[in-house]
Structures are given as C-alpha cells and as structure tokens.
C-alpha cells in the first residue's frame with residue numbers, strides 16, 4: 441500500500457454509465473462510502489439512461505495499458521474490481537496483465553462478469569469469448585455474476601446454484617457469490633456464497649421498489665472493499681448484503697421507475713443484516729440459560745489443578761480446555777472437574793469440545809467451536825439442548841448471526857487481539873468490530889439478553905477497553921496462567937469487571 445495514502449486503494453476496471461447509476465459511477469460512490477481510495481480504468485464510455493442502452497464506445501487498449509502502468513507504482517491496489525469489458529481485445533489484455541502479478545503482491549480481485557445491461561442490451565461491442573471469460577475467472581478471487589450470467593458462464597443453463605458452482609469450480613473459479621436479486625417474484629431474496637466445500641446462504645426481505653440500477657456493480661464493489669479491508673469472505677458477504685439491503689431501504693417504495701440504487705452509509709444497523717440460513721437451527725428450542733447474564737472474568741484453563749486453584753476465588757464461570765489427551769485422560773479429568781465443581785455451586789463449569797463426556801459426567805455446560813458445530817447432526821445438537829448449556833465461539837458477523845439463531849446459553853467473540861495461545865490468523869476482530877458485533881445482538885428473551893464473552897489476547901491493560909464495548913464477560917488463558925501472581929491477576933480482573 442502507498443505509505444502516503446491512509447485508505448486502501450481500489451481500482452475499478454469498468455464502463456462509465458453516463459446516467460450515474462451503474463458502472464464506474466456506482467463503484468466510486470460505493471468505495472468512497474466504504475473508506476477506500478478509488479482509481480478508475482474506464483473500458484467504455486457508454487450512452488444509457490434508466491430505460492435503454494444506446495451505445496458502448498470502447499476505450500483503446502493502449503489507453504488502459506498506460507493507465508495500468510501509471511497507477512501500478514503509485515496507487516498500488518489493495519483490490520481490483522472488474523466490471524464491464526467492451527471487447528475481446530480488452531479481455532485478452534486484462535488476462536495478460538493479471539497474470540503478471542506475482543502471487544506475493546497480487547491484490548484481491550473481484551470479477552463482476554457483466555454481460556447484459558440491466559436496462560437491456562449487450563454490454564460488449566462483440567460477443568465475449570466464453571473461453572477467455574473462463575480464463576479470466578481463474579485469475580480472480582471471487583466472481584459475482586447474476587443468475588443469467590452464472591448460468592451462461594457455468595454452461596449449465598439452469599438456475600441451480602450447486603450445479604453452477606460445481607461447474608465453475610471445474611473451470612477454476614475460487615469463490616462465487618450469486619445474489620438472489622430483489623427483482624424476482626418472491627417475498628424473500630436468497631443470496632448464495634460458495635468457496636471450497638462451503639455453501640453459505642443469506643435470506644433478506646425483498647425490497648418493494650423497482651429502483652436497483654447499479655445494484656450488481658454496487659454489490660461487487662462493496663465485496664472488493666470489505667475483502668481489501670481484511671474481512672474474510674463470509675463476513676464480506678454478510679456486510680455487503682447488509683449494505684445492499686440498506687441501499688434498497690432508501691429507494692422509493694412501489695415505484696415502477698427503474699431508478700438508480702442509492703448507496704447508503706456503512707450498514708451498522710442490525711435491521712439491515714440478513715438471516716443466515718441454517719437448517720440445523722430451524723425450530724430448535726433455546727438452550728438453558730446461565731444463572732446470571734453478567735459473568736465477569738472467565739478463566740479458560742488446561743488442567744484440573746488450575747480449576748482447584750481458581751474455583752475458590754469467587755469466579756462465576758470457568759472452562760476446562762483439554763487438548764491432545766488420550767480418551768482415558770479426558771474421562772478422568774472431566775470426571776474430576778465435575779466432582780470438584782460440586783463444591784463451588786456458584787461457579788459454572790464448561791467443558792471445551794467434548795460434549796458427550798460433558799453430558800455423561802454432568803458438567804454445567806459445553807463450549808463448542810464452529811467446526812465442532814458443523815460436525816454435529818441436528819439430532820446431536822438437539823440432544824445437547826436437552827441435556828446441558830452451550831457456549832459457542834464466533835469470529836465475525838457471519839458466525840455471530842448464525843450462532844445466535846441456535847439460541848445458545850452464551851456466545852463468545854474472538855479473537856479480539858492477536859494471541860499466542862492459538863492460531864487465529866485472519867480472525868482478529870479488534871475493538872471497533874467487537875463494538876459493532878454487540879449491536880447485532882438479538883433482542884432480550886425473557887428479560888435476558890444473550891450473554892457475550894470476549895476472548896483472545898486480552899490482558900489486564902486491554903480489559904478496560906473491551907469492557908466498554910458492553911460485553912458480559914472476558915475470557916482469558918495466559919493473562920492468568922502466565923501471570924507472576926495468578927491470585928493477584930484474578931483479583932485485578934474481578935475489580936475491573938465488578939460493576940457493569
């Protein structure tokens with residue numbers, strides 16, 4: 441990144457829409473709102489309005505080449521968003537240029553393969569060579585076609601998301617987002633995101649407006665911005681859809697006029713966030729509550745010896761987190777831990793990972809991560825719900841919204857800061873993100889809100905800023921287990937966390 445630019449740089453390689461709704465114009469508005477500096481390589485100077493595309497007017501490849509070179513050393517892109525390409529010469533040129541990026545300094549690249557204008561008419565001067573488009577697809581991190589483009593590029597010619605992805609993956613695509621489109625004749629919009637073996641689905645209420653010119657360009661640019669700012673794809677997906685939902689909320693209701701989408705501010709409000717489709721959570725009863733919503737200090741330790749030292753210190757919640765143990769060792773430790781906890785009824789003991797043993801020995805609760813949850817069947821989750829309390833780890837908005845739908849006993853958000861205890865690369869939330877996630881919490885259920893625990897790299901010095909975000913508990917490993925004086929560390933945390 442350019443050291444003199446405080447904002448990451450987005451390049452948009454796309455067509456100009458003289459009516460201001462789509463193309464470069466939508467990209468610049470979106471990227472500015474989302475905190476990026478924007479450079480534009482304009483592929484065509486289109487003539488269009490909200491009813492019709494009149495002409496395309498491609499820009500010479502030589503001009504694009506000069507612009508690419510001029511910007512490369514000066515405004516190094518954190519992300520490139522590719523929109524309209526006007527002809528096969530441009531397509532070939534771009535493939536050549538993208539191939540020149542060394543893997544170590546390749547920006548994030550998002551391809552919005554716009555083939556038809558939403559106002560009708562082809563957006564390229566000549567039919568784009570599908571094999572070239574498929575080559576381009578292999579050079580980018582994410583493609584964001586609409587339904588008809590996805591069917592065309594995948595050569596499936598069916599509105600079947602799984603089949604489209606399987607086919608596009610075979611052509612070399614890394615990740616795919618297909619937006620359901622607010623134009624379809626249904627009450628809800630389902631958006632699909634595929635990467636590797638994952639298929640994420642979000643559901644939003646359909647906007648009652650015909651405004652929407654530029655919504656595809658806006659979505660792909662928002663995704664490029666969020667990815668450039670370090671969000672993982674699943675979080676970029678949910679934030680970008682919230683941005684689009686907020687944009688539609690600003691457009692006039694029930695109007696037949698195909699107006700330009702109104703780009704909104706950052707989608708901080710919970711109301712714009714989609715629901716995560718999670719069949720495992722459908723109609724599952726809520727998990728049992730904790731004794732208190734406010735939990736204070738939450739030590740996470742790796743032995744019964746630590747439980748013996750900490751349980752007498754007035755702690756309300758504690759976790760036994762065992763790793764790399766034999767089954768016999770696990771059974772013995774969990775049994776002992778549960779027996780010990782009977783002497784401290786005010787202290788709620790959670791067992792990490794081993795839910796069957798936690799149920800078998802009668803622990804107060806179990807803590808599960810996202811991978812553990814994915815591995816559970818719906819029946820197993822139901823069995824846990826019938827037997828014991830559940831805490832769930834989350835890392836970012838997508839997992840937070842997904843996990844809330846399970847209605848667990850508490851949710852953890854991490855890693856707030858870098859930590860030596862566990863590899864959390866790419867999942868560091870920071871205080872601002874934590875503050876935002878706290879606003880995405882569901883409404884109170886029976887007088888209580890879902891308790892939220894913050895975890896990851898939290899020292900005594902950092903705890904005050906974490907507490908200010910409104911979390912109900914702070915979970916720590918090393919701040920206690922590596923403290924010079926663990927009793928003093930516990931007392932200091934307790935003092936800081938006493939009054940909410």
Ligand SMILES: Cc1ncc(COP(=O)(O)OP(=O)(O)O)c(N)n1
Nearest residue numbers: 792807808809810833852893895915
């Ligand atoms: C309170 C709390 N939050 C998060 C975690 C992490 O759980 P998980 O994602 O299952 O990872 P491991 O701890 O199993 O490595 C936790 N244990 N406790």
Ligand SMILES: Cc1nc(C(=O)O)sc1CCOP(=O)(O)O
Nearest residue numbers: 854855859861896897916917918
């Ligand atoms: C076990 C664990 N889970 C995390 C998550 O984000 O899910 S962070 C983490 C490590 C917490 O240890 P420390 O307090 O030493 O940083």
Ligand SMILES: [Mg+2]
Nearest residue numbers: 792793808809
């Ligand atoms: Mg775990």
